[in-house]
Amino acid sequence: MSFAAAPPLSGTVRVPGDKSISHRALMLSALAVGTSRITGLLEGEDVLATAAAMRAMGAVIARSPEGLWTVNGVGVGGLLQPEAALDMGNSGTSTRLLMGLVASHPVTATFTGDASLTRRPMARVIDPLMQMGADITAAPGGRLPLMVRGACPAVPIRYRLPVASAQVKSALLLAGLNTPGITHVEEPVPTRDHSERMLKGFGADLTVEVENGVRHIRLHGEAELSPQTIEVPGDPSSAAFPVVAALIVPGSSIRVENVGINPTRSGLYEVLRMMGADLAFADQRVVGGEPVADIVVRHSALTGIEVPPEIAPAMIDEYPVLAIAAAMAAGRTVMRGIEELRVKESDRIAAMVAGLRAIGVAVEELPDGMIVEGRGGDPLPGGATIASLLDHRIAMSFAVAGLASRAPVTIDDMSPVATSFPDFVTLLDRLGAGQGR
Numbered sequence: 083m084s085f086a087a088a089p090p091l092s093g094t095v096r097v098p099g100d101k102s103i104s105h106r107a108l109m110l111s112a113l114a115v116g117t118s119r120i121t122g123l124l125e126g127e128d129v130l131a132t133a134a135a136m137r138a139m140g141a142v143i144a145r146s147p148e149g150l151w152t153v154n155g156v157g158v159g160g161l162l163q164p165e166a167a168l169d170m171g172n173s174g175t176s177t178r179l180l181m182g183l184v185a186s187h188p189v190t191a192t193f194t195g196d197a198s199l200t201r202r203p204m205a206r207v208i209d210p211l212m213q214m215g216a217d218i219t220a221a222p223g224g225r226l227p228l229m230v231r232g233a234c235p236a237v238p239i240r241y242r243l244p245v246a247s248a249q250v251k252s253a254l255l256l257a258g259l260n261t262p263g264i265t266h267v268e269e270p271v272p273t274r275d276h277s278e279r280m281l282k283g284f285g286a287d288l289t290v291e292v293e294n295g296v297r298h299i300r301l302h303g304e305a306e307l308s309p310q311t312i313e314v315p316g317d318p319s320s321a322a323f324p325v326v327a328a329l330i331v332p333g334s335s336i337r338v339e340n341v342g343i344n345p346t347r348s349g350l351y352e353v354l355r356m357m358g359a360d361l362a363f364a365d366q367r368v369v370g371g372e373p374v375a376d377i378v379v380r381h382s383a384l385t386g387i388e389v390p391p392e393i394a395p396a397m398i399d400e401y402p403v404l405a406i407a408a409a410m411a412a413g414r415t416v417m418r419g420i421e422e423l424r425v426k427e428s429d430r431i432a433a434m435v436a437g438l439r440a441i442g443v444a445v446e447e448l449p450d451g452m453i454v455e456g457r458g459g460d461p462l463p464g465g466a467t468i469a470s471l472l473d474h475r476i477a478m479s480f481a482v483a484g485l486a487s488r489a490p491v492t493i494d495d496m497s498p499v500a501t502s503f504p505d506f507v508t509l510l511d512r513l514g515a516g517q518g519r
């Protein structure tokens with residue numbers, strides 16, 4: 083699919099539900115006793131993989147024609163033995179969080195996934211879950227396919243996260259739900275806190291204390307969760323694509339409604355403002371325990387900056403599209419401290435460097451990041467085909483680049499976009515982007 087120079091983008095749109103919150107809503111609803119109701123759930127492949135796995139372990143999950151999801155949970159401790167391997171598709175979040183759930187239940191589950199997921203490191207969850215008593219066998223290097231034999235009862239542990247990862251933190255907290263005693267996770271670098279917020283919302287006994295800059299999360303196990311009504315806000319990681327598109331296509335002015343702006347997720351928007359973006363959070367409110375706003379953004383002359391490395395966890399999935407904004411900025415943008423990008427759906431540093439060079443942007447690859455030489459608002463040369471490498475964010479980032487390029491940018495395979503943002507192209511077209519195609 084090709085993406086070409088677009089006329090000014092305009093209009094008001096909504097992006098699909100937050101992927102992180104959607105996974106957690108399904109998992110915690112499946113562990114509550116009774117019926118939970120979820121609106122705004124992301125109906126992307128990653129979240130549907132989580133739904134299928136929870137069904138395979140006993141939850142009854144239904145969707146009404148209007149998009150209301152109902153989940154009848156089995157109760158903490160009540161997960162059933164799945165009859166077949168759990169196919170996690172492309173989803174790291176599903177895999178790591180569900181490994182945690184299974185680790186403290188009397189079930190054995192095999193996890194499989196696509197070629198991208200099979201390359202991703204799982205030792206970061208295997209190690210602490212084995213400390214809790216789970217028996218885990220994995221392919222060499224701690225990769226998929228792997229089998230988790232849950233421990234019942236599991237042993238509560240105190241664990242300091244060696245890598246800033248909300249997935250590892252959440253896997254341990256989910257394992258802690260069916261573990262007697264207190265599971266204590268120490269988080270030296272704060273990451274997205276949706277699990278903590280939602281666990282509390284479902285009635286779990288969870289406390290967070292900050293001591294010397296380290297977050298101490300303590301969860302009392304053998305929890306009883308009560309069913310909830312959850313409204314999932316729009317995904318700030320998905321909103322990033324139309325927002326950057328509006329910033330780089332001259333004359334654009336758009337509004338993205340109902341986007342989650344949890345501070346552990348909104349780093350990109352802070353960085354774009356530092357670069358000179360005309361971007362505002364309008365009508366700020368709280369929906370289902372999460373801060374939400376409409377993002378109002380206009381085309382802006384951007385300036386390159388040194389992105390503060392400490393902001394990385396709050397925008398870890400947004401660096402690919404930030405690199406496109408950086409390519410249009412005046413001066414260089416330096417991104418460091420993001421070696422984690424090398425173990426996402428693709429090596430996102432290598433993928434962005436190769437793709438930017440292919441569309442005529444000068445970029446230097448660093449072991450832990452990249453330096454992008456901005457073109458000061460001049461259109462990008464474009465005119466290349468980009469391999470999306472089973473990575474939705476690489477596909478969407480270069481699609482956005484195409485909208486500000488002299489010659490169209492072609493994406494070899496847009497299908498990965500269905501994992502997180504199934505109507506991405508339709509939404510861009512609704513803003514007017516399709517007229518250039």
Ligand SMILES: O=C(O)C1=C[C@@H](OP(=O)(O)O)[C@@H](O)[C@H](O)C1
Pocket residue numbers: 101102103175246247248249250252274398399422
């Ligand atoms: O917990 C989550 O929902 C996620 C955490 C992040 O991964 P890591 O924990 O590996 O950083 C992020 O990249 C991913 O898209 C979703």
Ligand SMILES: C=C(OP(=O)(O)O)C(=O)O
Pocket residue numbers: 101128172173174175176399426427475502
């Ligand atoms: C890294 C991502 O997801 P996951 O880890 O769930 O595959 C992402 O959505 O960018």
